[in-house]
Amino acid sequence: MAGGRLVHDGHPVKLWIEPAELPNGRTVDLEVVRHPGAAAVVPFVDEDRVLLIHQHRHAAGGRIWEVPAGKLDGEPPAQAAARELEEEAGRRAGRLEDLGWIWTTPGFTDERIHLFAGFDLEPVPQRLDPDEILDVVEISFPEALEMVWRGEIADAKSALALLRAAHRLGRI
Secondary structure, rough: OOOOOOEOOOOEEEEEEEEEEOOOEEEEEEEEEEEEOOEEEEEEOOOOOOEEEHHHHHHEEEEEEEEEEEEEEOOHHHHHHHHHHHHHOEEEEEEEEEEEEEEEEEEEEEOEEEEEEEEEEEEOOOOOOOOOEEEEEEEEEHHHHHHHHHHOOHHHHHHHHHHHHHHHHOOO
8 A cells, every 4th residue: 555554464354554634634544454355145045035154253252144255366246256155055046136235344444245146046065164163044034134123133244235135126
């Protein structure tokens, strides 16, 4: 980064201290986490059932509900979403529908997550990373939406992906 200083070069994030000129003319040093981006997909078994991941997340202090997702490895977002669906859920989508993208936490990172809905699923071998401890759970789509409203799905990318999929399908 121009004028910035790399503080930590990790995988997958890099932490920079960067000078930033604010709209009021003041210049401050800000910590910025640079991230390659990610993709997430809501896998539809059929119009009324989806697959969710119940995954251990150390930073969250235990197991949380999510949709399959992961970082971009230099490929286009749709390809990453398809790869993550295969790796985590053991399913290949015959069709992916783009649901847009979101900032995760723009106060300190440039990470964007691209959201998709996956349809026409077929089973493939699951390929979990060594740190992935998860269960794949089939659940009714209405129940998944209720889990968002009750706060049981508190992962922002997953909640918003489910809500955008519901809107796209005329369910909300």
